[in-house]
Amino acid sequence: MTKLLMLITSLAGGGAERVASELSLNLSPNIDRQIVILTNDVSYPSNKPPLSINIKFRRPLALSVFCAFLKGTITYRKIIREKKPQFSLSFLALDNLINIASCYGNPETKIIISVHTSLSMKYNNSLKNRVIKYVLLNVYKRANLIIAVSEGVKEELICDFNISPDKVKVLYNPVDIWNVKKLAEKEIEGNSWLDKDVPVIINMGRLTKAKGQWHLIRAFSEIRKHRRCKLVIIGYGELKEYLESLVEQLNLSNDVVFLGWQNNPYKYISRASVFVLSSLWEALPYALTEAMACGCPVISTDCKYGPREILDDNVYGVLIPPMDGEFHGALEPLSTSEKCLSRAIKNFVDNPKLMEFYAQKSQERAKDFAVEKCVKEYEKIFNCLYGDI
16 A cells, blocks of 8 residues: 655645645545644644644744754654655645655655745745745755646746756646535525625635735725625735725725635635635635636636636636735725726626626636546656556
């Protein structure tokens, strides 16, 4: 039987965390798999209770991450020696570094790392980030295989960071469409803001700079001047106070709803008029493919990377120009890209037939990311690296 260890910081929210969860639940019974987490945070299910390295991140964060790397490497190396897996798969930057440091030089375990973000966008601008990017990419070359979650990420790794094309494989994030549809049918209780006669624009993602929700709020403010509608944002993060303050300054407190983290976001998305991804950068946005699995029409920024690939250049949804990423205040006029976003949303909510058309296209495209299809691709990778499972 093939043994697989999967190393990830936590199972608490996020796209990479969802991939680890789906793989643990859906891989072949012939693969004995175990998730190892650095912290004790768990929201997503797994096939068996994850092993925890019990790391606690404190400030200053840089020192805490370095200590986490040392403790994680020492502990994970012991787990590798005990479990003797054929494969060790990791998901996020710190996980990848620990995975390579723990397994490098061990011919019995193939090192597989994955990239779930645009490294050029996430580690940009500051000297510290450029150093991090340099370290990551030089260490990443020591892995047996790098999984990129989109063609855009693969191209960046090859062209911008000189990773050999033979070492990079694109595997899409799996979506459990049957489970999404099942959860989408659940009733919503106690939400007075949900009115079938009032269009609902919805967004899901961490409240961070990468997700660009303040651009969506500003674009929504223009729509709200002309018609009744609601904006619902699902997620949590460090920009919550800023976003709530922006909503208050724009006098939108009765029209914008922050739902925080939701175990079942699909019951809200399935009842929305349109899903909007306002991200500044991505890799392959889970929120977009899950919204499409709910049958919700979608609008997305044409950011790096993933949305254009998912929507096939406007075939399955509407792409609008990327946002500028500037933290505009409530009194500043809309930027050109925010005006474009506002017009696209208004075009949807004013045209029921257009929403119905793209709702059908969403469901059609979501099938390409079905968990059964994506998991088989992972199993093919294991076969190629280590023979038949």
